[in-house]
Amino acid sequence: MDDVLQNIMDHAVAVAREAGQVVREALCDEKQRDVMTKSSTVDLVTQTDQRVEHLIIQSVKKKFPTHRFIGEESVAAGEACVLTDDPTWIIDPIDGTTNFVHSFPFVAVSIGFSVDKKIQFGVVYSCLEDKMFTARRVKEHSVTENHLMLFSSISDVRRSIIATEFGSNRETETVEKIFSSLRNILNIPVHGVRGAGTAAVNMCLVASGCVEAYYEVGVHVWDVAAGSVIVEEAGGVLMDVEGGPVDLMSRRIVAANNGTVAHIVKEIDAFSPTRDDAPPTQ
Ligand SMILES: O=P(O)(O)OC[C@@]1(O)O[C@H](CO)[C@@H](O)[C@@H]1O
Ligand SMILES: [Mg+2]
Ligand SMILES: [Mg+2]
Numbered sequence: 001m002d003d004v005l006q007n008i009m010d011h012a013v014a015v016a017r018e019a020g021q022v023v024r025e026a027l028c029d030e031k032q033r034d035v036m037t038k039s040s041t042v043d044l045v046t047q048t049d050q051r052v053e054h055l056i057i058q059s060v061k062k063k064f065p066t067h068r069f070i071g072e073e074s075v076a077a078g079e080a081c082v083l084t085d086d087p088t089w090i091i092d093p094i095d096g097t098t099n100f101v102h103s104f105p106f107v108a109v110s111i112g113f114s115v116d117k118k119i120q121f122g123v124v125y126s127c128l129e130d131k132m133f134t135a136r137r138v139k140e141h142s143v144t145e146n147h148l149m150l151f152s153s154i155s156d157v158r159r160s161i162i163a164t165e166f167g168s169n170r171e172t173e174t175v176e177k178i179f180s181s182l183r184n185i186l187n188i189p190v191h192g193v194r195g196a197g198t199a200a201v202n203m204c205l206v207a208s209g210c211v212e213a214y215y216e217v218g219v220h221v222w223d224v225a226a227g228s229v230i231v232e233e234a235g236g237v238l239m240d241v242e243g244g245p246v247d248l249m250s251r252r253i254v255a256a257n258n259g260t261v262a263h264i265v266k267e268i269d270a271f272s273p274t275r276d277d278a279p280p281t282q
Helices: 002-026 047-063 072-076 097-102 172-186 199-207 221-233 261-267
Strands: 068-071 088-095 108-115 118-126 131-136 161-163 192-194 213-217 237-239 252-256
Touching: 002 047, 002 088, 002 108, 002 118, 002 131, 047 068, 047 072, 047 088, 047 108, 068 072, 068 221, 072 088, 088 097, 088 199, 088 221, 108 199, 108 221, 118 199, 118 221, 131 199, 131 221, 161 199, 172 192, 172 213, 172 261, 199 213, 199 221, 199 252, 213 261, 221 237, 221 252, 237 261, 252 261
Parallel strands: 068 088, 161 192, 161 213
Antiparallel strands: 088 108, 108 118, 118 131, 213 252, 237 252
16 A cells, blocks of 8 residues: 555655646736635635636546545535545645735645545645645654754744634634634744734644744644644644644644643634535525
8 A cells, every 4th residue: 555655645746846847937927826816805716726626626536536625615615525435636726826816926736635634745846936746644753845844843932933814704703713713822932923914824833843833723634634633743732722632523633742732732722613514505
């Protein structure tokens, strides 16, 4: 299985790079950045998101015809978001669509691959920085092209930088919760709070030791599937925002180094968005 998995992972890296090239070219063409909206007026999608997801899925289907997919834009178009034991590609064609639309320079192609409901490898291509992050669920871990993982050993949370995002839900109660967590964390006080505008890149920042932790309520499985392996293989931990094991379908995540995770979890004002795998409401 090892060689088989490596073969699949090599394909994921190649197709992520190809997708990244499409994204970079689209950035120079206003038409390809025309905005449509999904769950709210600030949940953006472009024809490039759809095109890139199609490109990835078609390329994988040619090589691995029995594999299944959970793709952000396919789910938006009505496909089920259900993880089975079958080999499944979990795809976010553009993580950071808002960044893409505004030319804010953090945009990633994120591909996680799951078997038996466990993510086996993750590939995050931060395509405007041209950084490829990969990790496989074995002892080895690697970040290609010299982007070495330099995991943070800081254990004093007051010396940390914490990453988070504001998401695309603007309901008053949700915004209140987001600010309540943010206030608690700023008041620790931490050195700073940052957000790249993409969950996948935020998780790679944890794996690289640039930030000590990343947390968010409202993410989707395609935002974090790839990053989850990258963080764990770098030596980090994943947790639910109220402690306990993370559930990638729950839309809640903390990814952190060992020293700060417990401190961050204490400060989060948790809530529970509708799960990614919830049956559709009629
Ligand atoms: O919609 P996209 O661009 O794929 O996802 C980007 C994003 O908004 O999704 C997460 C919340 O859902 C955030 O962490 C992240 O910034
Ligand atoms: Mg995303
Ligand atoms: Mg996306």
